[in-house]
Amino acid sequence: MRDVPRRRFIHTLGLGVAALATRSVRLVAQAPRRIVVVGGGIMGASIAYHLAKRGAGVTLLEKRAPGTGATANSFAWINAGAKRPRGYYELNHLGMAGWRRLQGELGPSTLVVQWGGTVQWQAAADRAEAFRKAVASQQAWGYGTRLVDVPEMRRLVPALEPGPVAAASFCEEEGTVDPVGATRLLLEAAVAHGAVVRHPADVTGFDLDGTGIRGVRVGGETIAADAIVVATGVEMPGLMRPLGVDVPMEESPGLLAHTTPHARLFDRVLVAPGATLKQLPNGEIVTGVDFGGSPSRETTPAMGARLLAGAGRFVPKLAEATLDRVTLGFRVLPADGQPVIGRVEGRPNVYLAAMHSGITLAPAVGQLAAIELLDGVEVDLLAPYRLARFAKSR
Numbered sequence: 001m002r003d004v005p006r007r008r009f010i011h012t013l014g015l016g017v018a019a020l021a022t023r024s025v026r027l028v029a030q031a032p033r034r035i036v037v038v039g040g041g042i043m044g045a046s047i048a049y050h051l052a053k054r055g056a057g058v059t060l061l062e063k064r065a066p067g068t069g070a071t072a073n074s075f076a077w078i079n080a081g082a083k084r085p086r087g088y089y090e091l092n093h094l095g096m097a098g099w100r101r102l103q104g105e106l107g108p109s110t111l112v113v114q115w116g117g118t119v120q121w122q123a124a125a126d127r128a129e130a131f132r133k134a135v136a137s138q139q140a141w142g143y144g145t146r147l148v149d150v151p152e153m154r155r156l157v158p159a160l161e162p163g164p165v166a167a168a169s170f171c172e173e174e175g176t177v178d179p180v181g182a183t184r185l186l187l188e189a190a191v192a193h194g195a196v197v198r199h200p201a202d203v204t205g206f207d208l209d210g211t212g213i214r215g216v217r218v219g220g221e222t223i224a225a226d227a228i229v230v231a232t233g234v235e236m237p238g239l240m241r242p243l244g245v246d247v248p249m250e251e252s253p254g255l256l257a258h259t260t261p262h263a264r265l266f267d268r269v270l271v272a273p274g275a276t277l278k279q280l281p282n283g284e285i286v287t288g289v290d291f292g293g294s295p296s297r298e299t300t301p302a303m304g305a306r307l308l309a310g311a312g313r314f315v316p317k318l319a320e321a322t323l324d325r326v327t328l329g330f331r332v333l334p335a336d337g338q339p340v341i342g343r344v345e346g347r348p349n350v351y352l353a354a355m356h357s358g359i360t361l362a363p364a365v366g367q368l369a370a371i372e373l374l375d376g377v378e379v380d381l382l383a384p385y386r387l388a389r390f391a392k393s394r
């Protein structure tokens with residue numbers, strides 16, 4: 001490494017910069033100068049932003065339009081409390097802090113995060129003890145959650161009719177964000193830092209150079225790259241297979257009903273028995289069944305009416321809302337439920353990022369991936385998420 005005066009450096013070299021002090025920048029010899037990010041969902045956008053902010057030469061290629069994959073169909077609850085094991089909880093918690101950091105960087109009135117917290121409850125008496133224990137264990141990790149009674153639930157959400165409540169909690173730390181809007185903002189900010197965003201740009205293959213990759217193929221064109229980040233969501237296994245790289249993933253569909261904008265009913269995330277609800281800043285109400293895979297893929301108005309009726313058990317005024325649409329999304333779910341993040345063994349300039357809870361995680365993963373890619377280090381917190389774990393478990 002060597003230090004060079006900032007102005008001269010920018011004029012003569014331009015890229016491959018890790019900005020440090022105000023008067024000088026440090027040239028990291030092994031840092032890749034041209035990084036191609038494949039995939040313009042929240043994950044690709046966050047990684048591109050964090051790389052470009054640090055001076056890397058970034059080109060992001062998106063097959064359709066930014067924020068049209070899992071990101072478009074996400075409930076986008078920003079949370080960590082129930083995540084296990086401890087390291088995965090910490091990563092999600094860092095993601096939550098990351099959203100606050102990004103609001104500072106992009107402007108809180110530009111990047112709007114609804115930090116209303118979450119009211120969550122359990123109706124079944126035989127699950128109350130487990131619920132209370134879960135809240136206590138989250139508190140022991142320093143998470144900002146606590147048990148609440150029904151009067152407090154009503155105070156927090158006046159429109160709520162919770163029905164039977166065996167145990168309930170309020171987590172003041174959590175929130176929700178418009179995932180597509182946030183993706184676009186991150187890409188705009190990446191472009192402001194010099195990144196190039198291209199769509200539609202379908203990456204169909206790679207130009208190989210021994211174990212490395214020299215470029216990606218888009219149509220008849222090859223775009224040269226020193227490093228490639230693959231953030232193609234559920235399409236990662238298909239893109240990586242020709243390279244002999246197996247990314248095991250589960251299929252996990254999820255339905256959400258969206259209303260047209262409605263008068264404000266509530267401003268917190270509600271996690272009720274068998275229904276999740278939120279209301280966006282524009283008044284749109286979004287509701288789903290739970291956070292597991294959905295048994296149905298039906299996006300009919302009848303399904304929408306069923307989802308709204310289920311949620312309406314807890315917010316009766318929902319009966320006045322008008323269904324706009326039902327969306328079907330597919331979670332980006334590696335086979336063991338944990339993220340896949342990091343370089344591919346044997347192909348050191350290929351970096352993968354595929355995970356569920358990607359909305360919560362995007363700010364942290366973007367920042368940590370930029371450290372790994374630009375500084376040539378391995379971040380401890382990401383060690384459990386290397387793809388190689390699947391090969392080792394076989």
Ligand SMILES: Cc1cc2nc3c(=O)[nH]c(=O)nc-3n(C[C@H](O)[C@H](O)[C@H](O)COP(=O)(O)OP(=O)(O)OC[C@H]3O[C@@H](n4cnc5c(N)ncnc54)[C@H](O)[C@@H]3O)c2cc1C
Pocket residue numbers: 038039040041042043044061062063064065066067068069070071072073074075076077078079201202203204231232233234235236239253254255256329330331332353354355356357358359360361
């Ligand atoms: C129903 C549902 C509810 C969810 N709820 C939550 C939640 O409450 N909280 C939370 O944190 N997370 C939640 N998630 C998960 C979260 O939405 C995802 O983890 C996240 O959106 C994944 O982002 P991504 O950028 O990795 O993938 P995607 O958004 O799928 O983006 C991948 C992009 O890559 C592009 N692409 C694919 N192949 C190519 C190619 N060959 N060339 C160029 N581009 C390509 C695609 O077009 C796509 O735009 C939910 C997901 C679903 C489906």
